[in-house]
Amino acid sequence: MIVHRLELVDFRNYQEASFDFHPGITAVVGLNGQGKTNLAEALAYLASLDSFRGAPGDALIRAGADQAVVRATVVQPDGREVLVELELSRQGRNRVQVNKQRLGRTRDLLGVMRVTVFSPDDLQLVKGGPGERRRFMDDTLVALALKYDAMRLELDRVVKQRNTLLKQAGGKLDDAGEVTLEVWDAKLADIGDRFGHARAVLIARLSPVVAEAYEQLADRPTPIELRYEPPWRGSGGLAAALAAARTDDLRRGVSTVGPHRDDVELFVNGMPARTHASQGEQRTLALALRLGAHRMVAEKAGSAPVLVLDDVLSELDPTRCTALLRHLPPGQVVLTTAGVLPDAAHPDSIVRIAAGRVEP
Template identity: 50%
Template structure:
């Protein structure tokens, strides 16, 4: 998969942009705050209908253009076909998305143009809370199989309804509330089991790739394992919900389910979140992203577009070379505010200044 052309109107700090990208690696250079990451965000948004920054839609619209909204348009080569992706973002009301001028929903778009993003903030995958790791797994699953994004969305909706009912009861169930809670338990058990099963399967598949990727980045084979952590047993979510119902009523919240699960990363037999050094954690975060990149390529049969946002800024030269050797893609967009490894091979270099992009010779 390759991005050939992108057009932006009032997206982030870009009032207008019309830019062509070649195959291979494109360097996007400039000082901090000029719009490099915003450009990658626009590309990612086209492919996934979401921002990797976990931000509201109105934040994507340029200040002063809230009434008219923003437009992101991109032409991509997908399975040897030219495909036009378009997004019209609105600060109020629903944003609209089209593929080849036909309206689409998120589930119709996901996986069509696979994309992988690597960011300095990926350190939260090791140091952050369980929600960061669940989001990492769910975002990967949504591109691998869009039906799983529906399962994630349904799980969140059911949890909102179940928690609202738990709060309304004030800790005491009458017959009607008990019957309604039984219904929500059935629904949550059904969709929650499917989502958790997909996460477990993905973690098992990624574990081998993460170990291999970490070895490539670090320059030596090192034992790395991933484990999916849950407080309930697969196939027994409904029974578990029944068992903890009194506690849920007391707290006014659902205390077990896929929304409480986690993924542990284990380096040389020890939990990486608490025992790995900063450099090891950063390399592990890159290895996690790289493992998903490879899994996504296998699942879709395409080479995912690779977005690298200033990933070399915190790596020593040896690990930077390891990352370069491990990353493979038909097309890569790489941003940097500083120096790059001297042996990097690129097809084009672009300079970003205050929302304006110029190609440098």
């Protein structure tokens, strides 16, 4: 998948700007605060309809403007060129057009463009709470197959409904409440077991791929392992776990077990990365997680997502920088930097930005 051109209108600090990307490596160079991450965010937004910074839609619209437009020409793996136009409004009513045809649901855009983005915030994949890692797993599943987007939304919905019921019950259920809870439990068990299975298969496959990516970056063999072993996935599956947790759930007014509470454990040299790995190891692992997922999605889709590396070079030591640049996966790469490009970078084109403008 290749992005030829990106046009931004009133997106973040861009009033009106257009970028031409090389099918190979494009370096985006600019000082701090000029709009490099904003550009990365716009590219990623087209793929996920979400800000990888976790920003609300409103923050993406330029201060003082009513709406933002993100427009991109994307070449699909089969060679078709597609024009994607996304209009973001302050009220959150986004509109999407593909080849000038309005899509009924914004989410139908998912899959038209695939982007892998790595940013310094990704350190949180290793250092942060389980939510970051759940999002990583689930975003990867969605990139592998769109059916997981619907499954994830359904799972969220069922957990929310179940929680509402538990909260309303205030510690004890009447007969009607019991029946309703049974219904939600059955639904949650069904979708939760399927989703848990998907996550387990993903992590089992991803673990060696991430280990390989890590080894390339670190330039030496390092035992890396990803483990997804939620206790509820034992015998009896989620149904049994929900039954066992029912008293507790009622008392606390919230669903205490299930995929919405899962984590993936990360190990470097047999030790938990969050508490034992060095800063540099944690950064390398975060990058290896992204590169590993990127490789998996590229293999499954038969063509690589656009790889956006935001400010990655400032985060790694010179040896790891060189290793990264030498082992960049095939496909289109957009690489931003506030500093000088290392010799090993060899970009096919350079875009310079300053204060939300592309320099001629």
